Amino acid sequence: MTRWVRLGLRLSLGSGRAGLLRTGLMSTGAALGVFVVLACLATVSVASAQLARAEARTPVHTERAASALHLLDIDDVIGSRPLRRTAVAGVTAGAPRPPGVAAWPRAGEAVVSPALAALLAEGDPRASERFPQQVVGMIDRTGLVAPDELRAYVGTDRQGPLLDNAGGFRGWPVTGFGDELQYAIGSSTAVPDAFTPSRLVAVVFALFVLVPFGVFLGVCARLSATTRDRRIAALRLLGVSARQATVVNAVETGVVAGCGAIVGLLAFLGLARMSEGWHVGRLHWFAADVTVPPSLICLVVGLVVLFAVLVGVLAIGTALAKPVAVRRDAPAPRPSALRAVPLLLSLAAALAATLDLDPDTGILLFTAAVLGTGLSLPFVLPWLGYGLAGLVRRIPRSPVWLELATGRMRHAPGVAPRLVASLTVTVYIVGLALLGTSLFINDRNLRLEPSSGERRMLSLSNGDDRLVEALRTLSDVDVFSVSHVPVRVNGDPSNILVADCADFAKMYVLAAGQSCVDGNVYRLDNGFAGRGVLAADQLVLTSAGVPLPKPAGTLSVRPREDTWSGGLLLVTRRAPAADSLQVDLTSTGVVVPNLDRADQALRIVSSTSPTAVLEGDLGIRQGYDTDLLVTLLVVGLAISFALSVGAFAAAAVDRTMERRRDNATLAVVGVSRRTTTLGEIAFGGLPLAIGLAAATLATLVIAGSLGAVMDAPISVLFTRMSPVLWMTAAALLVGLGLLAVPAWVAQRLTTEYLRRP
Structure with a gap:
């Protein structure tokens, strides 16, 4: 057995120029594959490390505890970068601290992250106007998710809960750190540290890479297939057993792939240490992760x-089984029509999923259809190529180069499909990615933020009169306050509004000819479904049982902003009844015309009152929203396309080198270089065209089935998937180019090639 291992080592290291080319291509494929796979797996490690640090700094809130420490997390944004400001109150000598914070800041002080400190040092007004406090410390990397994170702890002189109306955990004392995160998928998250989706994305990302890599490595493992098969057949004819020949081939392939895998591993380990400061979209990471x-x-x-x-x-x-036939280059058997059965069954499963079935059954069928279609596409190509070659050969007076190509396709129907399998699978994968992206964009939970030209209604809480007056100084910004008061109508609970007429007019549009006069009480007709207008004989009682005066009239109104609800009555603040009302909640609204004004309002809020919260659509990119998902898909597909083109190019070059002996025979009998080159292009181009067509049709069938399952407009899905057709055309042109260049260059043949094996 040892001698056969030595023979395998000898063949892997010395087989002439063609052998060296095959060794280089296969080693490169293994190196690239190992590097890409390890990089994909590293995303899970990065996500896990970031998750651990995010949870370690998350405060543990206890409703009734002796701790005086209170924290309030406030989300902000600088440009497109999320910023979290944490207000700190009630610091004592033994108060717990999160990782990365050496000491809590006092009132008028702040502890910031290095990235935020850099903005402050540069004099960026978006940062300096938000944080007039003195920076007394820096958050080290144990308290940060990523090196570019903008985070600050700001000290206040408040005592007790940091929210005036503390109805949630943020008003409870902090007894420690290390609580679980709250997760969400999309641009609206309970906290911006949503890492659970990253693991899902890592798996999907790995699948987008692993499938093309499997094809790539499979193609590289079968480079110089004809030459190697002839060599194995020669060993068998010399008396070598099938087991011994298998050992020789396995050692040869294993040594080459192993050397390439080690090179890929070393490249990953080296680049991983240099990756700090790199980013994918808005994702950053520490190199140690x-x-x-x-x-x-x-x-x-x-x-x-x-x-x-x-x-x-x-x-x-x-x-191994038929060495004589291989040495004599006997025709391969005709591909069976049964090769089409897996693809047809997969597409039938996709169509069956559109029927009125149990949801779990429908999802299972559709998932099986997606996977089965991708796996069966390369399997059906030999049968399709064989049939296409038969049809083309029936064309009367077809050119010689076309006859030559179709004859070779029918002689060895499995060779050309191996050449084009990578691009075929890639077109299918990209089509599914475009389909998934279109669904993400249509999902309201993953929709991009509105354009900067739309009005945005923000809500201010925990603010005082000084802050409200500061916000009123901004031009093109409407600021209004309204109080909600609980009442009872005929014994049933309800609520009314207390506001000045000026603020009320900013919140609602009055019907034509109507007006609001301070000092009066009005009945409201706001048109909300299920809520009628207060009848004249209905009595409204306050929580203390005091009846409210009869309304002076009825105001027919509609809200200017969708987020505001109404009440049965409007009691203006100057009305005598307003003094005796027990206010349940006071809301301050801030309507801004664009994100620039929102940023100015946020600067005022942050600098004037560190515990005030301005919430709403601030254009914060957080969580795994459409923008980030599309970025990751583009990166994954770019790698997938690179692997598929690399596999196709390697196979095309190898096939051209391997065909030189046969093409030398044609050159000797007088076949022109142009005819031979066109024959080589057609030999790969015809299977490529039929493979790309099959992948495109399969993708459209899957898209139509999914549209029917989700009751989505199929026409819209097809419109959004129209780039698949352009991509198919581009893949065909790229493939033909990769076939043509080596085919033309390698046709400078002499009779010397007739003596080569």
């Missing part, structure tokens, strides 16, 4: 080598 457990590294390297060996071993079955 980019790790993969050694056991997982060994598993990846071992699986890559094992996969290459298995592909090489399984592919030489014909050479």
